[in-house]
Amino acid sequence: DAGVIQSPRHEVTEMGQEVTLRCKPISGHNSLFWYRQTMMRGLELLIYFNNNVPIDDSGMPEDRFSAKMPNASFSTLKIQPSEPRDSAVYFCASRPSGGVDTQYFGPGTRLTVL
Amino acid sequence: TQLLEQSPQFLSIQEGENLTVYCNSSSVFSSLQWYRQEPGEGPVLLVTVVTGGEVKKLKRLTFQFGDARKDSSLHITAAQPGDTGLYLCAGPFGSGTYKYIFGTGTRLKVLA
Numbered sequence: 001d002a003g004v005i006q007s008p009r010h011e012v013t014e015m016g017q018e019v020t021l022r023c024k025p026i027s028g029h030n031s032l033f034w035y036r037q038t039m040m041r042g043l044e045l046l047i048y049f050n051n052n053v054p055i056d057d058s059g060m061p062e063d064r065f066s067a068k069m070p071n072a073s074f075s076t077l078k079i080q081p082s083e084p085r086d087s088a089v090y091f092c093a094s095r096p097s098g099g100v101d102t103q104y105f106g107p108g109t110r111l112t113v114l
Numbered sequence: 115t116q117l118l119e120q121s122p123q124f125l126s127i128q129e130g131e132n133l134t135v136y137c138n139s140s141s142v143f144s145s146l147q148w149y150r151q152e153p154g155e156g157p158v159l160l161v162t163v164v165t166g167g168e169v170k171k172l173k174r175l176t177f178q179f180g181d182a183r184k185d186s187s188l189h190i191t192a193a194q195p196g197d198t199g200l201y202l203c204a205g206p207f208g209s210g211t212y213k214y215i216f217g218t219g220t221r222l223k224v225l226a
Contacts, residue, residue: 100212108155
């Protein structure tokens with residue numbers, strides 16, 4: 001079975017550019033999470049979707065960050081405009097319904113903003 | 115604010131040695147999870163402990179949840195190079211069942 005798929009795996013961009021990260025959750029999972037991982041702050045939850053609806057976006061750093069989930073099989077995280085401090089590894093994770101307490105992480109997108 | 119402090123931060127050992135890493139908090143958690151993250155990959159769940167004092171074994175890995183549910187440990191017996199990675203503990207916080215706070219991590223390197 002395919003796990004969580006993220007693209008691109010690596011992104012290098014210049015400050016001020018728009019960046020879009022993509023995620024395809026595991027089929028049948030109804031919860032989706034976006035995380036950011038840095039050496040300084042570790043792994044932080046940015047936003048949580050349940051049944052395609054954003055439930056908690058309190059972890060989104062600022063208005064430059066936005067996330068969408070137009071259907072059950074696709075989500076995007078957009079940064080506009082990007083800044084060097086946004087450089088990090090961004091992970092998408094999905095979780096099945098039924099109270100199962102296991103999140104399945106994708107391989108991540110390593111973002112470098114110059 | 116709930117925090118999960120892990121120690122040691124870095125650990126480099128020879129193949130065959132035993133090791134223990136720790137996850138500590140001043141707060142009580144209903145459960146704690148342990149993940150392993152290999153370079154270039156996302157974290158993978160190893161185990162969830164839910165009862166104070168609980169011990170779970172996964173081959174050469176032994177996980178323990180503290181009696182007061184404020185801390186947990188991971189013991190690896192006869193470490194192998196394949197155990198190399200970042201070990202993260204995580205616990206739920208907040209009113210929902212989806213928010214997890216992750217620990218600071220222990221980066222383990224096992225030398226052949």
